[in-house]
Amino acid sequence: MPHLSLEFVSSEWLALNEKFPSETHQFVRGFFQNNASILSEYFYQVMLSNPEASKFLSNEDVQQRLGNSMQRWLSGLFGSSDQDSVFKLIAEQRKIGEVHARIDIPLHLVLRGARCLKNQFTALIDDGLLSDKQRVLAIHLASDTIDLAMEVMGQAYSLSHDRNSRAEEAYRLFAITQNIANEKDQQRAAVLHWENQLMFGQAVGKKCSELPRIQTSEFGLWFRHKGAHAFEGSVEATAILDAMDAIDHTVLPLFGAGGHDLEGQAKRVSLLHDLRDNVRSILFHLDSLFEQSNELESGRDVLTRLLNRKFMPVVLTRQIDQARKQDTCFGVVALDIDHFKQVNDTYGHQAGDVVLQQLALILLNNSRSGDYLFRMGGEEFLLVAVDINKEQVQRLVEKLRVSVERELFRLPEENTLRVTISAGVSCFDGHPDYQRLIRKADDALYQAKSRGRNRVVIA
Secondary structure: OOOOOOHHHHHHHHHHHOOOOOOHHHHHHHHHOOOOOHHHHHHHHHHHHHHHHHHHHOOOOHHHHHHHHHHHHHHHHOOOOHHHHHHHHHHHHHHHHHHHOOOOOHHHHHHHHHHHHHHHHHHHOOOOOOOOHHHHHHHHHHHHHHHHHHHHHHHHHHHHHHHHHHHHHHHOOOOOOOOHHHHHHHHHHHHHHHHHHHHHHHOOOOOOOOOOOHHHHHHHHHHHHHHHHHHOOOOHHHHHHHHHHHHHHHHHHHHHHHOOOOHHHHHHHHHHHHHHHHHHHHHHHHHHHHHHHOOOOOEEOOOOOOOOHHHEEEHHHHHHHHHHHOOOOEEEEEEOOOOOOOEEEEEEHHHHHHHHHHHHHHHHHHHOOOEEEEEHHHHHHHEEEEOOHHHHHHHHHHHHHHHHHEEEEOOOOHHHEEEOOEEEEEEEEOOHHHHHHHHHHHHHHHHHHHOOOOOOEEE
16 A cells, blocks of 8 residues: 655645634634543543444553543644644654554544544534634534544554554464474374373372363463464364363363262263363364464574564464453563673674574473564563463563573583573553553563663563
């Protein structure tokens, strides 16, 4: 989609301003500044009454922040007269459009909100404040200006949404985390490991509530957060999800229902057969999925083999969507190697690369299959820890920190080095914009470094 130039849009905005007399501009500008809170309150009343819109506005923090932002937007929309101020106003509309695309607010809801604001403006000045001619001019100025702002927002929204869609499709084709052969073997082993744990639990007489659930196992986390998305839409992926659901919610709860007599033993044997059938179904469909896939390298960091930042928006948007639907939590962790510049300055960039590679392995070996690890660039890494609360993610990241601190890094020419990391953690709180999570994690990382490094700070 071609991007309308800043000069073209600004010329349209300035031409629109010139169509109306200065007294009309003065009235409309003053009216919106004086009534911004009333218009904002009305906007939220209307939008919250819409079930589709309320999904995006129900979070208390969102309402507070957007309420203030809406009032600032209304107050500033009619205050630009020269080219520089119009440039800034256009940049603001584009930024708003990009945010709407990032949190996936449907464009028709944005346009609905604009329509309700125009209607309310018309209703509020319909009380003899102006002559009929002045009133018509004021309505035209307000309506045309809001429409032009919506055009700028809409184009920025479409451009950003197109980029996100392309990244989403690329990620669907991306071969998850490792090369296909290794990933296939690893996930088959994870399924069998869970099955062995379950059988052992049965053998030693564990209660039904103590038996491990496959959806929260290493395989379950990996498939629900990675595999199911990579293979979305396939019959096999649906079959695996159905089999896991049947195991956790149909088969396992029945294990505690039988007695110890012959009838109870026969029932347990029947349940074990059902369990084995579901496990075989999972393995069969898993093999089929991997046979259909080829490895694509475009989303992996060449040096560390971790994900690069290309797919970070897709991953975080999807995690937010899952967390909102399932009422779960996840964590975003910004990680940084302490004093990494000194490593490069003292031992050379080749040694720095070796440190980055070894750190990537430590992070992989001490995180969970369902988690996502990104190399953001330089010595900066990002971890997305799925299905986890604040206390659990703190323990996980502290484990990573200690593991790095204890490791002896081996450099070229038989040199060795001790390395530490600092980490900042933010947890999903219902807000739909993933950039806010990243900013909070970065702020916490900055605090960790300012407090002496080699520590974890929770936002």
